[in-house]
Amino acid sequence: MLNKNIDIIIFTLSRWDSPISSPSLALAKEFSKNNRVFYVDHPYSYKDFFKLRGTEEIKSRVPALLHGKDIYKKVVGENYEFTAVTTKLTYPINFLSTGAL
DSSP states (O other), rough: OOOOOOEEEEEEESTOOOOOOOOOHHHHHHTTTSEEEEEEOOOOOOHHHHHHSSSSSHHHHHHHHOOOOOOOOEOOSOOEEEEEOOOBBBOTTTTTTTTTO
């Protein structure tokens, strides 16, 4: 028996509008045929923001990334519909030495 009409939250390392397809995006599309799906994009860091600031990828997300506004975007396809969620910018910490925080 299939579950229908449930809320599903997917946390992923790939973004919904990436030119490269991912298994998590395929699952989101499939699940969204009968359920409400929230696809939480991998967060952008301040480093990513300044490196990619001139691209459409960043320009379309500025209100969400900087101000936390318009964080939800309805993604509509042929047989699916899900909501992409963009979080605010994060601080990159992978360059810190062990025990720094």
